[in-house]
Amino acid sequence: MAGCDDTSGGGDSRPSTPPPTGSASPESPGTDVPDDTEEAVNETREDSVYPEVGDPLVDALHYDLALAWTPESDTLVATERLTFRATADADRVQLDFDDALAIETLTVDGVDTAYDRADKDLVVRHAVEANEEYLLEMTYSGTPQPFDAPTQRSDFRLGVGWHVTPEHEVWTIQEPYGAFTWYAVNDQPADKAFYDFTLTVPEPWTGVANGELTDTTVDSGLRTSTWHLAEPASSYLVTVAFADYTPTELQSSRGIPITIWGPTDDPEAIGETEYAGEAMDWLEQYLGPYPFDTFGILIYDGESGMETQTMVTLGATPYATSRAVVIHELAHHWYGDTVTPADWSDVWMNEGMAMYLQGMWEAEEEGITIDQKMDDWALFEGDERDYAGPPGDYDPTNFGSGNIYFGPALMWHELRQRLGDDVFFGLLRDWPADQENDTADRVEYLAWIEQETGEELSDFFDAWLLSPTTPPRD
Numbered sequence: 278m279a280g281c282d283d284t285s286g287g288g289d290s291r292p293s294t295p296p297p298t299g300s301a302s303p304e305s306p307g308t309d310v311p312d313d314t315e316e317a318v319n320e321t322r323e324d325s326v327y328p329e330v331g332d333p334l335v336d337a338l339h340y341d342l343a344l345a346w347t348p349e350s351d352t353l354v355a356t357e358r359l360t361f362r363a364t365a366d367a368d369r370v371q372l373d374f375d376d377a378l379a380i381e382t383l384t385v386d387g388v389d390t391a392y393d394r395a396d397k398d399l400v401v402r403h404a405v406e407a408n409e410e411y412l413l414e415m416t417y418s419g420t421p422q423p424f425d426a427p428t429q430r431s432d433f434r435l436g437v438g439w440h441v442t443p444e445h446e447v448w449t450i451q452e453p454y455g456a457f458t459w460y461a462v463n464d465q466p467a468d469k470a471f472y473d474f475t476l477t478v479p480e481p482w483t484g485v486a487n488g489e490l491t492d493t494t495v496d497s498g499l500r501t502s503t504w505h506l507a508e509p510a511s512s513y514l515v516t517v518a519f520a521d522y523t524p525t526e527l528q529s530s531r532g533i534p535i536t537i538w539g540p541t542d543d544p545e546a547i548g549e550t551e552y553a554g555e556a557m558d559w560l561e562q563y564l565g566p567y568p569f570d571t572f573g574i575l576i577y578d579g580e581s582g583m584e585t586q587t588m589v590t591l592g593a594t595p596y597a598t599s600r601a602v603v604i605h606e607l608a609h610h611w612y613g614d615t616v617t618p619a620d621w622s623d624v625w626m627n628e629g630m631a632m633y634l635q636g637m638w639e640a641e642e643e644g645i646t647i648d649q650k651m652d653d654w655a656l657f658e659g660d661e662r663d664y665a666g667p668p669g670d671y672d673p674t675n676f677g678s679g680n681i682y683f684g685p686a687l688m689w690h691e692l693r694q695r696l697g698d699d700v701f702f703g704l705l706r707d708w709p710a711d712q713e714n715d716t717a718d719r720v721e722y723l724a725w726i727e728q729e730t731g732e733e734l735s736d737f738f739d740a741w742l743l744s745p746t747t748p749p750r751d
């Protein structure tokens with residue numbers, strides 16, 4: 278997630294166009310479960326910060342989502358096919374799914390199944406056995422409602438999850454949770470799964486999602502686009518949007534295809550995002566090869582920025598579409614997307630490194646040293662801890678505040694000075710490569726760093742992650 282930028286104003290300058298007409302109904306999901314779901318088998322857990330979201334009994338392997346959006350009536354009509362593994366024996370299964378949406382049919386392995394709903398909890402009365410796989414199929418409809426975000430950030434004042442703009446466009450941002458506002462999900466980051474999307478909307482609008490656009494058809498005025506995400510993703514890294522988009526095709530020096538999905542009626546709204554190819558080149562010199570096959574950016578009518586996997590979601594503001602934010606969200610593809618925190622207490626693992634890399638890039642652009650950049654950030658780092666707590670033990674009602682960004686970035690710089698550039702940048706490259714498509718917590722990460730360096734660093738990390746004040750800097 279981009280650092281909060283409360284000075285950007287976030288004014289809505291987009292011209293208003295009437296939504297297309299025609300009622301969209303979902304295509305049947307045509308995609309079979311990938312043969313190899315092994316990579317989506319995870320060690321699930323109850324989140325230590327947001328234990329009310331997610332259930333460790335469920336290990337989702339594949340979500341196949343057919344979503345039809347009718348802008349005229351703000352109606353979503355959907356079919357979901359969820360393949361999951363049970364992690365224990367139980368007589369029922371709980372998923373996160375907001376009761377703003379009405380369920381029409383629900384089956385498990387083809388059999389009609391009873392269920393109970395309360396707010397965002399969907400309890401499916403089907404007995405499961407440990408390590409067995411099940412297919413839950415559900416049809417549902419309604420107007421998804423965003424959910425209150427556990428943060429005071431101004432760019433999250435509209436909440437998390439599915440959002441409908443005044444022009445009836447759709448965008449989704451859902452960190453630390455909120456995917457449950459539009460599909461039934463184990464909405465906790467330790468559970469990664471494969472995704473396929475079949476998105477239908479009246480033309481000329483297009484549905485955009487994570488992964489690769491594999492097909493587009495137009496029938497009776499409805500455009501259907503299919504998207505396949507070839508690597509498993511946590512639910513907070515999923516994105517879906519519907520609007521009148523025009524794609525711009527680019528590529529990195531190594532030939533990674535990059536697509537910018539900008540609003541047709543406002544070509545300027547893509548800002549500086551065409552920098553993405555050069556940004557990838559710049560990051561690869563420090564982090565090694567980009568860990569996915571494709572990259573994209575979708576622009577939405579809002580003001581935040583989110584590292585949604587292989588399809589970054591950026592608000593149409595000068596700040597959110599700046600080169601610095603492109604660097605930041607792309608850096609998350611190594612730190613956050615291929616290796617993902619297993620628990621929300623470790624979101625500093627994402628933001629500290631993305632911010633440090635952004636700081637290195639900014640220092641280079643500004644013609645100052647990285648030491649000068651860190652000195653600038655150190656001036657207010659203590660205030661961030663005061664406001665939202667230490668980066669590794671933050672106030673759960675202040676998710677995504679500056680404390681998880683700047684302190685951990687300063688920490689990485691201190692570690693770099695202690696270890697030297699060769700060792701430090703070796704760690705930066707090796708960790709995401711070692712953890713490809715996996716999740717980890719601080720216990721695993723910090724033990725790995727100590728093992729790689731032969732240094733005893735627990736006091737160092739404790740001070741930076743858990744102290745209420747900024748630790749002494751060299």
Ligand SMILES: [Zn+2]
Nearest residue numbers: 278279628631
């Ligand atoms: Zn971020």
